[in-house]
Amino acid sequence: MDDSKILIGKANPSSHTSAAAVKDPLPLALRVPAAPYRPGDLPRFNPFHQQPGDFSRPDTLAPHTELRDHAAGLIRVLGDDGLAAGPWQPSIGPQQLRSGLEMMMRARHFDARMIAMQRQGRLSFHVSCKGEEVAAVAGAMAFASHDVLFPSYRQAGLMLVRGMPMVAMIGQLIGNRCDNAKGRQMPVHYSWRAGNVVSISSPVGTQFPQAVGAAMAFAYRGERRVVGAWIGDGTAAQGDFHHALNFASVFRPPCVLHVVDNQWAISTHRNTSTGGATFAARADAYHLPGLRVDGNDFLAVFAAEAWAIERARRGGGPTLIELLTYRRDAHSTSDDPTQYRAPEEANHWPGGDPIDRLSRYLIRNGHWTENAHRDLNEALDQEAAAAFQHAESFGTAATGLGHPTESLFEDVYTTMPPQLTEQMRELQTESSPPSAETSIIPFEAQNKRAVG
Ligand SMILES: Cc1ncc(C[n+]2csc(CCOP(=O)(O)OP(=O)(O)O)c2C)c(N)n1
Numbered sequence: 001m002d003d004s005k006i007l008i009g010k011a012n013p014s015s016h017t018s019a020a021a022v023k024d025p026l027p028l029a030l031r032v033p034a035a036p037y038r039p040g041d042l043p044r045f046n047p048f049h050q051q052p053g054d055f056s057r058p059d060t061l062a063p064h065t066e067l068r069d070h071a072a073g074l075i076r077v078l079g080d081d082g083l084a085a086g087p088w089q090p091s092i093g094p095q096q097l098r099s100g101l102e103m104m105m106r107a108r109h110f111d112a113r114m115i116a117m118q119r120q121g122r123l124s125f126h127v128s129c130k131g132e133e134v135a136a137v138a139g140a141m142a143f144a145s146h147d148v149l150f151p152s153y154r155q156a157g158l159m160l161v162r163g164m165p166m167v168a169m170i171g172q173l174i175g176n177r178c179d180n181a182k183g184r185q186m187p188v189h190y191s192w193r194a195g196n197v198v199s200i201s202s203p204v205g206t207q208f209p210q211a212v213g214a215a216m217a218f219a220y221r222g223e224r225r226v227v228g229a230w231i232g233d234g235t236a237a238q239g240d241f242h243h244a245l246n247f248a249s250v251f252r253p254p255c256v257l258h259v260v261d262n263q264w265a266i267s268t269h270r271n272t273s274t275g276g277a278t279f280a281a282r283a284d285a286y287h288l289p290g291l292r293v294d295g296n297d298f299l300a301v302f303a304a305e306a307w308a309i310e311r312a313r314r315g316g317g318p319t320l321i322e323l324l325t326y327r328r329d330a331h332s333t334s335d336d337p338t339q340y341r342a343p344e345e346a347n348h349w350p351g352g353d354p355i356d357r358l359s360r361y362l363i364r365n366g367h368w369t370e371n372a373h374r375d376l377n378e379a380l381d382q383e384a385a386a387a388f389q390h391a392e393s394f395g396t397a398a399t400g401l402g403h404p405t406e407s408l409f410e411d412v413y414t415t416m417p418p419q420l421t422e423q424m425r426e427l428q429t430e431s432s433p434p435s436a437e438t439s440i441i442p443f444e445a446q447n448k449r450a451v452g
């Protein structure tokens with residue numbers, strides 16, 4: 001279905017390019033993309049027509065031309081019947097799958113708690129990844145811990161998998177003394193040096209060329225480390241996407257580049273970011289392999305990641321992976337999606353809900369139970385609530401964020417220029433005495449794993 005509206009241009013007889021001067025002219029038209037559904041519409045998405053088993057799994061060093069169908073199609077492992085099938089079934093055991101499920105559920109409880117806290121005025125801003133938890137969790141689990149990751153703001157699950165304590169993540173959201181960015185970043189701009197995760201940037205897409213550059217550096221230094229980067233469908237319309245792909249194409253460094261197509265870029269539908277082809281299909285123009293994957297199918301995403309990471313680690317170069325998913329929550333706590341999309345869209349998404357799908361698969365295979373699922377939900381709800389309370393004990397906007405005054409001046413110059421030193425001293429004497437402690441990260445509050 002072409003959802004686009006066609007606007008016909010006005011006839012202009014005095015123009016040199018008027019219809020009279022052109023052989024067999026079509027009406028002069030501007031194609032203006034539209035979203036398939038808007039508030040008041042009943043969404044009727046077509047089911048995915050691709051089935052598990054439709055696409056071969058080529059060797060990880062196969063030429064990119066062997067992946068053209070994979071880039072235009074949709075790789076699936078979990079079928080409509082909830083069973084796993086086809087050559088893309090990954091080598092992953094039940095214990096790891098339960099860990100993946102737990103991490104996705106942890107991310108979902110984290111989001112729900114942070115949104116509730118934002119509504120209570122206890123933090124200023126949050127971005128949820130509800131519905132697309134697989135992208136971050138399966139991705140981060142497939143990479144080796146020494147691989148370096150460049151996420152967008154919508155991959156909090158990746159921080160959790162890499163071991164950033166939830167308390168430290170909340171500290172970042174509040175900007176208090178347990179924020180490793182020392183309150184200098186906007187909320188949701190997590191970074192985790194110990195976990196090899198590079199800081200999120202506010203301008204969307206900057207991480208793509210940075211990630212390719214980092215991968216080039218690893219190849220140049222002879223370090224067999226792979227770099228992963230994630231952007232959204234809207235961001236794939238930025239120049240940074242193409243700059244990154246071009247460098248990736250020319251230099252072939254070890255990286256896996258992801259476009260998470262969650263249908264929306266705030267209120268702009270993904271139809272505005274591409275003239276029709278899939279995002280993964282763009283890889284072919286750069287002579288790179290592209291994989292388009294059901295982004296709510298944990299097994300398929302893990303398998304695609306494993307394939308691309310192995311290719312990069314073997315020296316086969318970059319892969320572009322498109323993850324087809326749906327953003328269930330608002331863009332952020334500052335957004336109201338009822339103004340621009342049909343409220344029932346999420347429930348009609350043909351990819352369903354990623355947590356339900358993996359849970360049902362595990363239950364069906366005897367590796368999980370309804371009771372265990374309920375107990376874990378309760379435990380994770382309490383964990384997120386306790387983490388929030390713990391984070392607040394390091395300072396709040398109401399009680400003071402606990403940063404020493406001098407932290408306003410530090411970390412810019414190796415040697416502070418004299419005028420700044422003077423200003424710092426002046427401010428210190430005017431404000432309360434400097435605190436003895438600088439920023440701290442509460443490692444003791446490391447998340448406990450309930451399963452896996
Ligand atoms: C360069 C730049 N332009 C615009 C924005 C404002 N902005 C923030 S998020 C966003 C939408 C991005 O959508 P998408 O890439 O689909 O990612 P999603 O939010 O869906 O994960 C925009 C336009 C920005 N942060 N940076």
Ligand SMILES: [Mg+2]
Nearest residue numbers: 232233264265
């Ligand atoms: Mg998007």
